[in-house]
Amino acid sequence: MEGASLSKELAGFLEDHRVGILSSWLQQLFELPGGHYRDRPAEEVRAWASDALSAAIACLASDSSASIDRQTRRVGGVLREYGFEIREVVEGLLLLRGSTFPFVERRYGDDRRTAAVLDDGLRRLIGRFAAVYAGMMIDSIRKAQARTTLMLEAAETAGSTLESGRVLGRVVEGIASALRVACCAIYEANSDATAFEPRAQRGSVENEQLRRLLARPLRPAIDPLVRRVLESPERSPCTCAGKEAFLGETTCRSLALASAVAVPIATADRVVALALGLNQDPTREFSPRRIELAWGIARTVAPAVSNAHLFEETRRQLFESRSLQEVTTALLSGQTARDVLQIICGRARDLAAAKGALVIGWGGDEHRQTLAEAGSIPQSPDRFIAHLDRVAAGAFPREPLRMGSIYPETGPPLARSLLSVPLASKQETIGALILIDRPGGFLPHDQRMIHLFADQAVLAIEHARLSAKQERLAVLEERQKLARDLHDSVTQSLYGVTMYAEAAARLLEAGRVNLAGDHLRQLSLTSLDALREMRLLIYELRPPELEQEGLIGTLQARLAAVEGRSGLKSDVTVEGVGRLPPDLEEGLHRIAMEALNNTLKHARASRVDLSLRGDGSRLVMEIRDDGDGFDLEVGRVQGGSGLRNMAERAASLGAEMDIQSAPGEGTLLRVAVTLERANRQSSGEEESSHGESSDPRSPCG
Numbered sequence: 001m002e003g004a005s006l007s008k009e010l011a012g013f014l015e016d017h018r019v020g021i022l023s024s025w026l027q028q029l030f031e032l033p034g035g036h037y038r039d040r041p042a043e044e045v046r047a048w049a050s051d052a053l054s055a056a057i058a059c060l061a062s063d064s065s066a067s068i069d070r071q072t073r074r075v076g077g078v079l080r081e082y083g084f085e086i087r088e089v090v091e092g093l094l095l096l097r098g099s100t101f102p103f104v105e106r107r108y109g110d111d112r113r114t115a116a117v118l119d120d121g122l123r124r125l126i127g128r129f130a131a132v133y134a135g136m137m138i139d140s141i142r143k144a145q146a147r148t149t150l151m152l153e154a155a156e157t158a159g160s161t162l163e164s165g166r167v168l169g170r171v172v173e174g175i176a177s178a179l180r181v182a183c184c185a186i187y188e189a190n191s192d193a194t195a196f197e198p199r200a201q202r203g204s205v206e207n208e209q210l211r212r213l214l215a216r217p218l219r220p221a222i223d224p225l226v227r228r229v230l231e232s233p234e235r236s237p238c239t240c241a242g243k244e245a246f247l248g249e250t251t252c253r254s255l256a257l258a259s260a261v262a263v264p265i266a267t268a269d270r271v272v273a274l275a276l277g278l279n280q281d282p283t284r285e286f287s288p289r290r291i292e293l294a295w296g297i298a299r300t301v302a303p304a305v306s307n308a309h310l311f312e313e314t315r316r317q318l319f320e321s322r323s324l325q326e327v328t329t330a331l332l333s334g335q336t337a338r339d340v341l342q343i344i345c346g347r348a349r350d351l352a353a354a355k356g357a358l359v360i361g362w363g364g365d366e367h368r369q370t371l372a373e374a375g376s377i378p379q380s381p382d383r384f385i386a387h388l389d390r391v392a393a394g395a396f397p398r399e400p401l402r403m404g405s406i407y408p409e410t411g412p413p414l415a416r417s418l419l420s421v422p423l424a425s426k427q428e429t430i431g432a433l434i435l436i437d438r439p440g441g442f443l444p445h446d447q448r449m450i451h452l453f454a455d456q457a458v459l460a461i462e463h464a465r466l467s468a469k470q471e472r473l474a475v476l477e478e479r480q481k482l483a484r485d486l487h488d489s490v491t492q493s494l495y496g497v498t499m500y501a502e503a504a505a506r507l508l509e510a511g512r513v514n515l516a517g518d519h520l521r522q523l524s525l526t527s528l529d530a531l532r533e534m535r536l537l538i539y540e541l542r543p544p545e546l547e548q549e550g551l552i553g554t555l556q557a558r559l560a561a562v563e564g565r566s567g568l569k570s571d572v573t574v575e576g577v578g579r580l581p582p583d584l585e586e587g588l589h590r591i592a593m594e595a596l597n598n599t600l601k602h603a604r605a606s607r608v609d610l611s612l613r614g615d616g617s618r619l620v621m622e623i624r625d626d627g628d629g630f631d632l633e634v635g636r637v638q639g640g641s642g643l644r645n646m647a648e649r650a651a652s653l654g655a656e657m658d659i660q661s662a663p664g665e666g667t668l669l670r671v672a673v674t675l676e677r678a679n680r681q682s683s684g685e686e687e688s689s690h691g692e693s694s695d696p697r698s699p700c701g
Contacts, residue, residue: 011060025099361431493530603627
């Protein structure tokens with residue numbers, strides 16, 4: 001009992017002499033060699049020493065370990081934060097005895113019992129302090145290991161894939177765990193860092209206004225928290241709470257949030273993404289240690305996020321390039337405008353990750369048509385387009401348009417998001433390429449990319465228009481050629497018949513019978529020439545037999561009806577050839593007619609042979625005569641339009657044409673065509689001529 005009383009008495013004595021003891025102790029601490037004490041500001045060391053002296057007095061005044069532990073934890077926490085080793089802490093506490101003993105000796109003299117009580121109290125202090133400090137250091141090491149493990153796991157999982165969505169999904173999990181929040185979102189920077197687009201989210205929120213804010217892009221220009229992060233010197237995390245500005249003009253309090261933190265995910269040259277952590281628990285706040293851990297994870301995973309972004313961008317550009325190449329190939333391969341527009345529609349939808357796409361065209365406000373569609377189109381396209389006209393007050397879709405949800409008068413929304421790009425030539429706007437329903441809404445780079453596809457769509461429509469115009473010109477040219485032939489041959493022959501008939505009549509009236517007979521015989525010959533020319537002109541037109549009998553039957557009928565009656569011997573050989581596509585049959589028929597007409601008119605031949613041979617993939621047509629032949633070079637320069645017409649028709653079929661001839665050696669015409677290519681061109685032209693609108697206002701008409 002006396003020992004306890006002496007201990008409490010010593011505690012009171014030390015408290016009375018606190019200033020002197022503390023001054024002496026600080027002097028010894030600053031003189032301690034190799035310690036941290038001299039490196040710290042004097043006021044910090046004084047505050048720590050004062051707390052440690054209070055702990056020593058508590059050890060003398062009470063036997064309670066709880067009181068001593070509270071004191072030592074507070075002191076130890078400060079020293080641990082400053083980076084002191086346990087050895088330095090114990091050495092500093094041992095110096096306290098030397099600073100205290102002179103004061104005790106002046107009061108109690110050389111009293112061994114008093115010295116023993118003082119030493120016992122200081123030993124208890126040092127023992128408890130060492131134990132608590134060691135436990136705190138072990139706990140700190142464990143937490144550091146846990147933080148390191150969390151950072152390594154985040155880096156490992158983020159770096160295990162190059163899929164941007166999966167990378168950001170793993171990053172948001174790691175940062176949410178570091179911040180200990182239920183809701184965390186990741187936003188990825190666009191190319192010029194003017195906006196951060198929502199990419200991944202963990203957890204959900206009940207506040208409708210907050211949900212809408214989290215679904216939109218974050219913009220430094222309007223979002224204060226984002227701006228603070230980007231303007232901070234080290235691009236460090238920034239927090240806000242209460243009435244501080246958060247997103248736009250909102251505050252955390254107005255959104256039912258306790259606090260929020262924005263953590264940058266940055267490489268050496270740019271911020272590639274932002275993590276937004278939301279604290280909905282008013283009883284807690286973000287600790288500096290938690291924010292530092294989240295920032296450490298962000299710095300660790302930044303290269304993986306940047307690589308995933310580059311990979312995604314490269315893959316998108318490659319896919320975009322291949323898609324545009326596919327569209328261009330389709331244009332060059334002779335596919336119809338509708339086929340090309342269908343490819344454009346599907347590829348644009350895939351690239352923008354939209355649920356649906358359609359191409360509309362018109363030649364006037366009251367003349368609309370859907371030219372192509374892909375994916376899920378809301379209800380009927382006509383109703384959808386009409387509703388969009390009302391939404392855009394008549395301007396749609398002649399201007400680029402990006403919209404959110406589109407609601408009809410009643411019922412569910414027609415579209416959650418929409419992107420429309422006009423199809424415009426130099427002269428007019430002829431339609432629009434529309435994408436519907438992209439999760440998260442359409443982005444600026446989607447609009448840029450869709451512009452490229454819109455340009456290709458315009459080319460397809462213009463190509464269809466030019467093809468239709470070329471076909472009309474070809475028909476007009478055929479009519480003009482027929483008119484010239486009628487004038488040059490049949491009309492002249494009929495005029496000759498008239499003249500011979502009138503002359504014969506006058507001679508008969510004059511009784512000159514013999515001379516009248518000569519005129520009548522000449523009239524007969526001229527009539528036969530006119531009849532032959534008429535037969536040729538009739539066969540220049542598309543004969544009904546071509547549709548009914550096919551190419552082979554029509555050629556056999558021609559040889560029998562024209563060449564046979566003109567005295568030419570002929571023969572037709574057919575091997576491996578059946579009915580062909582209509583346009584291929586017509587093209588080959590017209591080439592054959594031109595060649596046979598030339599033989600009949602100019603070759604003075606006695607025989608003409610025609611052969612058609614096929615092997616399932618390739619067809620060869622040959623026409624050979626035994627006539628006078630001609631010089632090919634002279635024929636190409638001085639001849640008429642026959643050779644040129646045959647060459648142009650062969651080219652339109654994708655066929656190869658070859659002519660072999662020389663004076664006195666007859667002529668051989670060979671036309672070879674690959675059936676697959678001819679079938680593709682034939683089906684395309686057939687669809688173009690029968691499936692497209694004949695309305696002059698139609699973009700494909």
